[in-house]
Amino acid sequence: MLRLESMKAKRGIWKSPEINLTLREGEIAAIIGPCGSGKTSIMLSMIGFLPYEGTMMYDGVEVSLIDKTYLRSKIAYVPDEPESYILNNRVFDEVAFGPENLGWKPKKVIESTIKALEMTNMLNLYDREVSTLSGGQRQRLAIADALSISPKILLLDNPFSNIDWEARKTISKTLEELCDHGLSIILTGYSMEELYLKPDRTLFIGEVGKPYEKKASYTNPLASERFVEVKDLWFNYDRRNIVLKGVSFTIRRNEIISIIGKNGVGKTTLLKILAGIYKPSKGVVLVNSRKPNPHLSVYVSQNPSAFLTEATPREELARSRSIDTVNLLEKIGLSYLLDRPIHNLSLGEKRIISILSGLCRGRLLLCLDEPTSGLDYMLGHRLGEIMKAAVSNNVTLIIATHDISFAEAYSDRILLLERGIIYEDWRRIFQ
Known part of the structure; x- marks a missing residue:
C-alpha cells in the first residue's frame, strides 16, 4: 500500500532522517523520535505538502506524481496542532467539511459525519461551537475530521497528547477495530508508552530522554503565605x-x-x-x-x-x-x-x-x-x-x-x- 525507500523529507536545505518502511493494509507503524527530529515533516511529505528525496510509492505509484486532491482523500493527516487546521465554527460542520469538499452526496456526508463523531466519542457535542471545546476535545475533533472521509491510511501526529486517559483508551480501541477492517495507520510519538496502540513495526529516529521520576515527599522551602x-x-x-x-x-x-x-x-x-x-x-x-x-x-x-x-x-x-x-x-x-x-x-x-x-x-x-x-x-x-x-x-x-x-x-x-x-x-x- 505505502512503501518508502531511503526517503527524506525536505524543508529548504534541511532533510529529515532517512526512512525505510513498508505499510500494508490493516497495519500500524510508529515513528518514535525527539522534538525537532523530523516526524511531522515526514508525514507532510506523505500527503504532498513537502518535497522529498528517495522513493515513496502509494499503490505502486510515486507519491510526487499523484494528484494532490486524490492523494489526500486516501491518506488523511491529523496534525499535532489541530487548532491551526480547524476551519468551521460548529462541530458538525467541521467534520462534514471534508466529505462535502470531496463532492459526496448530502446523505453520505451526514452518515459519514455521524459515524466519525461516534467513533471519537464526540456525537454529544455535535452542535457545540468549536471555540467552547477544550484542547483535548479539539484533538478528538481533528481525528473525526480525518475519519469522516474514510481514508485508506491515517497519519496521526502525536495524537494523544491532549486527550485524557479514558478517551485515549476509547479512541485507540476504535482505531484498532478500523485496522481489523483494512485501515492502515502511521503515528508519531516521543515514547512507546504514549502510543496506546500496538504497532506492527516501529522506527526510531533519535534519543527521547529518560522518563520522569516521581518526586519524593517534601516541603517546598520557598512556599510561604x-x-x-x-x-x-x-x-x-x-x-x-x-x-x-x-x-x-x-x-x-x-x-x-x-x-x-x-x-x-x-x-x-x-x-x-x-x-x-x-x-x-x-x-x-x-x-x-x-x-x-x-x-x-x-x-x-x-x-x-x-x-x-x-x-x-x-x-x-x-x-x-x-x-x-x-x-x-x-x-x-x-x-x-x-x-x-x-x-x-x-x-x-x-x-x-x-x-x-x-x-x-x-x-x-x-x-x-x-x-x-x-x-x-x-x-x-x-x-x-x-x-x-x-x-x-x-x-x-x-x-x-x-x-x-x-x-x-x-x-x-x-x-x-x-x-x-x-x-x-x-x-x-x-x-
Whole structure:
C-alpha cells in the first residue's frame, strides 16, 4: 500500500532522517523520535505538502506524481496542532467539511459525519461551537475530521497528547477495530508508552530522554503565605453549560500546583479565570489579595503558535522584565533555537519558547495550559528546570495537564477537577 525507500523529507536545505518502511493494509507503524527530529515533516511529505528525496510509492505509484486532491482523500493527516487546521465554527460542520469538499452526496456526508463523531466519542457535542471545546476535545475533533472521509491510511501526529486517559483508551480501541477492517495507520510519538496502540513495526529516529521520576515527599522551602484563594467558584458559558460548580482551593506563594481531569471538565476555564481573562459567574477569586487581572497573572495557551508574535525566539524573549530568559534558554542547552524562525520550530520547541515568553512578562502567577503537550522527555525535564527557575524568582505556577508522571515529578501538589469540583485526593480518578 505505502512503501518508502531511503526517503527524506525536505524543508529548504534541511532533510529529515532517512526512512525505510513498508505499510500494508490493516497495519500500524510508529515513528518514535525527539522534538525537532523530523516526524511531522515526514508525514507532510506523505500527503504532498513537502518535497522529498528517495522513493515513496502509494499503490505502486510515486507519491510526487499523484494528484494532490486524490492523494489526500486516501491518506488523511491529523496534525499535532489541530487548532491551526480547524476551519468551521460548529462541530458538525467541521467534520462534514471534508466529505462535502470531496463532492459526496448530502446523505453520505451526514452518515459519514455521524459515524466519525461516534467513533471519537464526540456525537454529544455535535452542535457545540468549536471555540467552547477544550484542547483535548479539539484533538478528538481533528481525528473525526480525518475519519469522516474514510481514508485508506491515517497519519496521526502525536495524537494523544491532549486527550485524557479514558478517551485515549476509547479512541485507540476504535482505531484498532478500523485496522481489523483494512485501515492502515502511521503515528508519531516521543515514547512507546504514549502510543496506546500496538504497532506492527516501529522506527526510531533519535534519543527521547529518560522518563520522569516521581518526586519524593517534601516541603517546598520557598512556599510561604497564601497567595491564591478560590472560594465557591461557579462558572457557566450559558444556562445549559455549567462548567465549575463551587470550586474551592488555595495556593501558597511560590508553589507549583497541577490540575488534572478529563477533557472538557473546565481546567482551561479555571486557568483563564485565574489569569483575569474570564470573570466568575459566582464566588470569590483572589490573587495576591486582589481580583485576577493581566497585571498579576499570565495565561500561556495550549496553542503556542497563537501565543507567539515575533519572528524568532530571541525577539520573542527580548521583552523580559525580571528574568533573563535568553540566559535561561542557554543554561538549559537550547540556545541553538534563539535565531531560528519560530514557524520552523517543532511543536515542543514552540511550547518551550511560549512558556519562556509568558515567564519573561514579569507576572506573579503563571498559568500553563498543557505545558508538556508536544514535549519529549528531554524537553520535559528542561521545562521542569524552567519552572524551578520561575519559583526561585518569586513566581507561583498552576498548570493544567493530563501528564500525571510530569505532575508527580515537578509539582508540589496535584488537584483533581471532576464534575465541576476540586478534590485534594487526585487518585480517586482511578477508582
